[in-house]
Amino acid sequence: MRFGSLATSVALIGSMLLTACGGGGGGSGSGSAQMRLVNASVGYSSLDLTIGTTKASTGIAYANAGTYSGVDTGATASQVQANGTGTTLASITPTLTGGSHYSVIAYGWSGALRTTLLQEEEAAPTTAGTSKLLVLNLAADAGAVDLYLTGATDTLDNASPTASAVNGGSSSGYVGLNSGTFRARVTAAGDRTKILLDIPSISLEALKVHSLIITPTQGGVLVNGIFMQQQGTPTNYAATSARARVVAAVASNVANVFPTVSATTGGKTLLQVGTAAPQIGDYVALTAGNNGVNITVNGVAMPVANVNLAAGGDYTLMVYGDATAPQLTVLSDDNRLPTTAGTSKMRLINGLATAGAGLTLTLDFSAIANNVLPGTASSVLNVAASSSSQLSVSSPLSATPLYKETGLTVLQGTVYTVFVLGGGANAPQGILRRDRT
Numbered sequence: 513m514r515f516g517s518l519a520t521s522v523a524l525i526g527s528m529l530l531t532a533c534g535g536g537g538g539g540s541g542s543g544s545a546q547m548r549l550v551n552a553s554v555g556y557s558s559l560d561l562t563i564g565t566t567k568a569s570t571g572i573a574y575a576n577a578g579t580y581s582g583v584d585t586g587a588t589a590s591q592v593q594a595n596g597t598g599t600t601l602a603s604i605t606p607t608l609t610g611g612s613h614y615s616v617i618a619y620g621w622s623g624a625l626r627t628t629l630l631q632e633e634e635a636a637p638t639t640a641g642t643s644k645l646l647v648l649n650l651a652a653d654a655g656a657v658d659l660y661l662t663g664a665t666d667t668l669d670n671a672s673p674t675a676s677a678v679n680g681g682s683s684s685g686y687v688g689l690n691s692g693t694f695r696a697r698v699t700a701a702g703d704r705t706k707i708l709l710d711i712p713s714i715s716l717e718a719l720k721v722h723s724l725i726i727t728p729t730q731g732g733v734l735v736n737g738i739f740m741q742q743q744g745t746p747t748n749y750a751a752t753s754a755r756a757r758v759v760a761a762v763a764s765n766v767a768n769v770f771p772t773v774s775a776t777t778g779g780k781t782l783l784q785v786g787t788a789a790p791q792i793g794d795y796v797a798l799t800a801g802n803n804g805v806n807i808t809v810n811g812v813a814m815p816v817a818n819v820n821l822a823a824g825g826d827y828t829l830m831v832y833g834d835a836t837a838p839q840l841t842v843l844s845d846d847n848r849l850p851t852t853a854g855t856s857k858m859r860l861i862n863g864l865a866t867a868g869a870g871l872t873l874t875l876d877f878s879a880i881a882n883n884v885l886p887g888t889a890s891s892v893l894n895v896a897a898s899s900s901s902q903l904s905v906s907s908p909l910s911a912t913p914l915y916k917e918t919g920l921t922v923l924q925g926t927v928y929t930v931f932v933l934g935g936g937a938n939a940p941q942g943i944l945r946r947d948r949t
Contacts, residue, residue: 543610546580549592550615550630550746552650552727552738555622558595563588571595575738575748577615585610592618592627601625613743619650619727624851632742634686634721643691643716645674645684651728651735652680653848654708656701659684659724661694664712668697668704677701678726691718696749698726698735707797708735711749717741729824731755732848732927732948733795736824754800754821758782760789761832761863762809763936770938771835777805777819782829789835790863790933790941795826807831809838816840828929832863832887834936841887847927847948854897856926860890860905863933864940869908873930875922876901889929897924905932905942915942923949 549561551572561569561578564587569578572595583590585608592602601618602625608614613632620626628650637644647659658673675684678701693715700706709726716722721742726735729751737749760773760783771789775782782805783793800823807814809831819842821827826845833839843861850857860873860881870883873890876898881890901920904913914932922928927948933941 543585544582545585545588545608545610546613547583547590547606547608548580548613548615549578550617550725550738550740551576552617552619552725553621553625554727554729554736555620556594556601556618556625559601559618560593560595560598561616562591562593564590575736575746575750577740577746580613580743583608590616592616592625602627604629617648617650617725619725621728621848630723632721634742636719636721636742637688638719641691641718643689643718644686644721645689645716646686646721646723647675647678647684647726648723649678649680649682649726651726653728653732654700654726654735655680657708657726657735658699658701658704660697660699660704661689662697664695666695668699671704673699673704686721689716691716691720696724696737698737707753708733709737709749709751710753711737711739714739714749728848730822730848731824731826731845733826734797734824751824752800753797754823754825754827755795755797756782756803756819756821756827756829757795758793758807759828759830759832759861759863759931759933760787760791760793761830761865761931761933762789762835762838763833763865763934763938764835765937767937770934771810773807773809773831775805775807775829775831777803789831790931790943792931792943792945800824805829805840807838807840809835814838814840828861828889830861830863830887832933833865839887843889845929845947846892849925849927849948850894852894854924855894856897856922856924856928857892858895858922858928858930859892860884860930860932862886862888863931865935871914871932872906874902874904874906892927895922897926898922903930903944905930914940917944920944925949 549569568581591600615630659675661674696711698709725738740746758775762771774785802818828843862884873881903917905915931943
């Protein structure tokens with residue numbers, strides 16, 4: 513299916529997104545503009561908009577919009593507030609043009625709300641059977657994205673993106689397309705195999721202007737979508753997938769013998785048959801909800817209850833303990849990128865076979881995680897980036913570190929997990945995994 517490009521004008525006010533610090537002052541033109549609030553923040557279930565001292569919108573839920581309110585273009589100071597408490601989360605003083613419509617789009621996580629202003633006066637296409645679409649990427653954690661619009665059953669093997677390399681915090685500009693009903697898939701930029709959101713059906717109405725707003729998920733990689741016609745009502749297209757990986761951490765009571773683990777679910781392979789522990793599998797996209805996971809250890813099926821995966825989440829399914837009595841633990845992964853410049857995120861996962869005492873993770877002689885018990889993970893910590901760090905994992909039951917790295921480069925803007933796996937008759941294995949980069 514082919515789509516012709518008719519326009520690439522940008523709909524955002526100015527060249528960058530407005531933040532909570534405001535986006536310019538004063539009015540443009542004279543008279544009154546119309547402004548509303550769109551809640552695109554997964555961190556806030558309900559938001560208010562105050563214009564001057566007047567409450568313009570109250571209790572706007574995620575993926576919903578308030579009604580338009582008149583704004584004097586010479587007095588545009590406004591606040592986005594938490595519903596119920598009245599706490600101001602973002603203050604803006606946008607430059608508005610009299611007679612125009614605007615949406616203040618609030619997005620971001622709890623404690624870090626941002627806003628951007630969308631002018632909703634893009635000229636409608638004039639050619640019969642055509643439409644316009646803007647892709648607005650407000651999911652910085654997911655990185656740059658591509659959008660594919662296809663038929664319902666078309667593959668992406670030979671498809672061309674409708675919008676490509678839309679960076680977090682920016683837009684595609686308006687793209688002219690044929691009108692109709694399409695399947696929309698958002699992928700990582702340049703990688704059509706990495707699908708971040710799959711919308712079975714969206715309709716681009718002829719001679720109309722539309723926007724697809726991309727918002728983040730809790731896991732940090734998959735995304736949600738909010739679709740709306742210009743000056744129209746938003747429609748929520750939340751993620752329906754989750755990502756999970758299997759970690760084989762089981763231990764043997766026989767020296768130099770390493771158990772094998774396999775894992776499948778819904779026809780997808782998480783770990784190949786015969787995978788020797790310790791091993792960390794790759795993330796695989798799965799349907800959210802209850803998933804029956806088939807796990808074998810040394811060829812013997814392991815009784816496993818259904819694993820419930822929340823939409824948009826990232827998970828580690830760790831098989832640990834003695835190979836004769838393996839256990840499964842399900843850990844939620846936070847793969848959102850760090851928001852502070854010059855930092856990375858790091859955590860410790862304890863996959864040791866024996867209970868014993870908890871482990872301590874030390875970075876540059878400072879303990880950043882303590883008493884992490886087998887089958888559990890520490891909290892995610894922000895750490896300073898460094899070109900030469902020393903990392904170690906220790907146990908009060910051992911005189912020497914179980915795992916140690918010296919001269920380690922800790923890259924900024926990266927997410928790390930430190931695994932300590934196995935044990936038994938063999939020495940525990942430490943593995944440093946870079947989960948996001």
